[in-house]
Structures are given as C-alpha cells and as structure tokens.
Amino acid sequence: MRILVVTVVHHPEDARILHREIAALRDSGHQIVYAAPFTARGVAPRADVEGIDLPRAAGSNRREALRAARTVLAERGPAADVVLLHDPELLLALPGTLRRWRRGGAAPVTVWDVHEDTAAALAMKRWVPRALRPPLRFAVHTAERLAERHLRLLLAEDAYQARFRRTHPVVPNLATAPPGPTEPPGGERVVYLGQLSRARGALDLIQMARLLWPAIRVEVIGAADPDVRGALAAADRDGVLHWHGFLSNDRALPLLSGALAGLSLLHDQPNYRHSRPTKVVEYMACGIPVVTTPTPLAAELVERHSCGLVVPYEDPAAATEAVRRLSTDTGLRLRAAERGRKAALADLNWPDKAARFTTLLETWAKEAAGPALTREAARTRRPSPRRTAGSPSSFPSERPATDA
Known part of the structure; x- marks a missing residue:
C-alpha cells in the first residue's frame, strides 16, 4: 500500500507513530510518506521513509501548521491508499479535503489514530482560557461524532470506546521487549x-x-x-x-x-x-x-x-x-x-500485535478499493464519453521531499 502518515503535534520520533506503526508497515513492504514537524523538532526523516516537513502545532499557535497539513493532504492524499492521521487538530483540515478527494474520484481510506481523551486533555492545557474549555469540550465531542461517521478510527485504549457510538478496533500502546536475557536491576x-x-x-x-x-x-x-x-x-x-x-x-x-x-x-x-x-x-x-x-x-x-x-x-x-x-x-x-x-x-509485546495493526489497514484499503475497481471494470466494458479521473498507481516521486 501507499500510506500517508501525518502529525503536526507529535514528535516525528514518537514511539507509537514511528517505532511501532510505521515500522510495522515498512516491515510488511508498504510505502510510507511521513509528514511531520521535523525541522521544528530538530530531527531528520529516517532513511526508509519519505519525509515532508510541516510546522509544529504548539500552544495557541496552530493555524500555520493546519494550513500546511491541508496542503499536503490535498496534494499527496489522492495518490495514497491510506491516510493515517495522528492529531485531533487534523480533523479541522479534512472537510474541504474530503470533498475534493471524492470529486476527483480518488478518496483514500482516512484513519484517525486516537491517542488520548482530547476533551479531558483540554483541562490540562494552560494556554486554553478556562472560560473556553466547556465550549471547546463540546466542539471536540461534536468533531469526534463527525469523525466516526466519515473516517475509520483506531483507539489506543479500550476505555476510549465509551466516547463513541460504534465499536472501533483498539491498537494499544505496547513495548518492544529487548531480545534475550536482560541485565538484572541494580541499586544505584x-x-x-x-x-x-x-x-x-x-x-x-x-x-x-x-x-x-x-x-x-x-x-x-x-x-x-x-x-x-x-x-x-x-x-x-x-x-x-x-x-x-x-x-x-x-x-x-x-x-x-x-x-x-x-x-x-x-x-x-x-x-x-x-x-x-x-x-x-x-x-x-x-x-x-x-x-x-x-x-x-x-x-x-x-x-x-x-x-x-x-x-x-x-x-x-x-x-x-x-x-x-x-x-x-x-x-x-x-x-x-x-x-x-x-x-x-x-x-504486552508489540511485535506480537503488529500484524493485527497492519492487517486492519490492509483490509480497510481492500474494502475501499473493491467498489472503485468494480466501477472501473464497468467503465472498461461500456466506455463513457465522460473522462473519469483515476488514482495514480504510486506516490508521486517527482516532487522531492522537503529537507528537515
């Protein structure tokens, strides 16, 4: 598959995103484009993924990052089989983008990986004025209900199910246990x-x-x-x-x-x-x-x-x-x-569970491709005078990645 992974909040070296999910997808032979705030965090993309540099969303300064993410989604999303989003903020970049994808006939499977209880987290964000927290919590719950209608969801915890009306697969935060015997715990x-x-x-x-x-x-x-x-x-x-x-x-x-x-x-x-x-x-x-x-x-x-x-x-x-x-x-x-x-x-060992995560995305991509392939076959049997845009066969390679 061709997978576009996007975050404007998390560190590009985030363990869940890079060291678990992207690593599992790469191990299964999938092609990754990773859009993240590389320069803002002082790191470069790993050699085995194509990196796109985005501004970082921090505190109340999020507008520039969302604009840049919207541009990346519009330009690179249609060539992807799966778009994997890691921030609730990115839901704000989707409404117009989803419409454009569908009009162009190249809408990828869009997945929101729910890392935390966003509404509860607002109470801990000092940059959010107290008076704005109740309406923002309401807005978050509304956005979650809309996301559930239009996107696929992955949850990091079983307890997050209560926030949603339907049951969604859980991909928990696990660890990769070091192989072989470990050093005994010392006392210093x-x-x-x-x-x-x-x-x-x-x-x-x-x-x-x-x-x-x-x-x-x-x-x-x-x-x-x-x-x-x-x-x-x-x-x-x-x-x-x-x-x-x-x-x-x-x-x-x-x-x-x-x-x-x-x-x-x-x-x-x-x-x-x-x-x-x-x-x-x-x-x-x-x-x-x-x-x-x-x-x-x-x-x-x-x-x-x-x-x-x-x-x-x-x-x-x-x-x-x-x-x-x-x-x-x-x-x-x-x-x-x-x-x-x-x-x-x-x-609790991630390598034992990684295949389930990869299989989920593969299954969703196949389900989404099925109707599209059926329609394409019908057009091949009965040519239409109207030209229909199709998905590119691979991620665009002529546009170089932004250096971080």
Whole structure:
C-alpha cells in the first residue's frame, strides 16, 4: 500500500507513530510518506521513509501548521491508499479535503489514530482560557461524532470506546521487549522515560532526586514543557539528576536496562484515569521494577503482576521511600523485575500485535478499493464519453521531499 502518515503535534520520533506503526508497515513492504514537524523538532526523516516537513502545532499557535497539513493532504492524499492521521487538530483540515478527494474520484481510506481523551486533555492545557474549555469540550465531542461517521478510527485504549457510538478496533500502546536475557536491576539509579510536565510529575522527580542524592542517581529522558524546563536544567547543572533531553525510542530504551526502577509519577488528571502509561509497559519489558502513582490502569497492571510499588499522588517522599525499599530489598527488586518482564513478553509485546495493526489497514484499503475497481471494470466494458479521473498507481516521486 501507499500510506500517508501525518502529525503536526507529535514528535516525528514518537514511539507509537514511528517505532511501532510505521515500522510495522515498512516491515510488511508498504510505502510510507511521513509528514511531520521535523525541522521544528530538530530531527531528520529516517532513511526508509519519505519525509515532508510541516510546522509544529504548539500552544495557541496552530493555524500555520493546519494550513500546511491541508496542503499536503490535498496534494499527496489522492495518490495514497491510506491516510493515517495522528492529531485531533487534523480533523479541522479534512472537510474541504474530503470533498475534493471524492470529486476527483480518488478518496483514500482516512484513519484517525486516537491517542488520548482530547476533551479531558483540554483541562490540562494552560494556554486554553478556562472560560473556553466547556465550549471547546463540546466542539471536540461534536468533531469526534463527525469523525466516526466519515473516517475509520483506531483507539489506543479500550476505555476510549465509551466516547463513541460504534465499536472501533483498539491498537494499544505496547513495548518492544529487548531480545534475550536482560541485565538484572541494580541499586544505584532510577529512570524516567517520557514527556515532562507538571501533571506528569516533573517537579516531583526533582524533589525525589534531591532526597535520593547522592546514594541513588535519577536519570530523566524526555522533552519538557516550557514551564518545567528551567527547573530540570538547574537540577541537571547542580548534579542532582541527569536530564538526557529527548531521545528516540531506539536510543532511550537501552538506558533503562539495569536500572533500580522506572518511575511514573502522573498526577490525578481526567486524561490519565483511563490511559495506561506506555512507560510502565516499557519498564516491564526492559526488566526493571515500576514505581507508579495510582492511575487506575498503571496501578492495576503493577498490582496484578507484582512488578513494582504503587505510591500516592504528588508525594515525592513516599516515592523516595519506595525506591529505597527496592534498593535495600534485593529479592523484592529481582522478583518484581522478573514478573514484569514475563508479563510484558506474554501479553504486552508489540511485535506480537503488529500484524493485527497492519492487517486492519490492509483490509480497510481492500474494502475501499473493491467498489472503485468494480466501477472501473464497468467503465472498461461500456466506455463513457465522460473522462473519469483515476488514482495514480504510486506516490508521486517527482516532487522531492522537503529537507528537515
């Protein structure tokens, strides 16, 4: 298939988009064009995909990114079998685009990959005025209902089904477990992997690092929101913790191996209550114990598999004590690591599920192609005086990708 993947919000090296979904499609022999904010994020497209550079949608500054995305969809969409969208913002670029595609007789299967509870996430966005949040939540729900009528949907969590009237396939956020035996968890460092913000516990991490230093080192991997960057940079300069900044998934995961524990300190926010933090699965897959706040899906996972400890929300002292307990109790640490790794390999391993994701897109593309092929055959048997535009046989190759 020819697949156009588009995001203006996510990092181009996003683990779900690039390292799971695009990788699975490439492994199945499909051709990818990836439109993402490469320059804005300071990265270049991978060699095995054609990259198109887009502006980044951040804060209230989203208009330029949506205009650019609309242009890419209009120009490159008709040549695709599948268009895979990763941001709710991109739904705003679709109404006119879908009409143009259909008028031209080359409408690709359009899929929205639902990463989060968008309406709940609005409450956490400081750039959205409080007075605008209720009408925006209503607008989001309306957009979701319209998307359900006109697009195919993939959900990252089973709990997202409640937002929609029909049942949609779930492609969960899993991890790729390292092959072979993993390094046993040591006792000298703990790690955090993921986006850093107040609601994700960035300031709690800094407090923990001060409480644990110098006996246990805190290593932090991930990009940070503007309002916590200064505090993280200062803690790194002071030697209290080590902040690696953003690292792609294939560079970040090896740093987890051998750590004492992996941290997930999410606050109690509506958007987190029915989402399973991917970092928790990644810690389990890499064979290290988990220390997590009691977000329901993370706590259920840790308690069911006895692969770590659950601590109260916004309580760095309690999280520190949990780390110290794992540090001093070698048996507990090794058992938690072994159980988490076993569960990740058995039930939470992305390579075992990747084929289902690829098959879904292939099936949808075949279903959409069937009526079109039938109509084309009829036109071949009974030539019409009217000329009908058809889909190009491959992605346009004469237009060079924008360098990032």
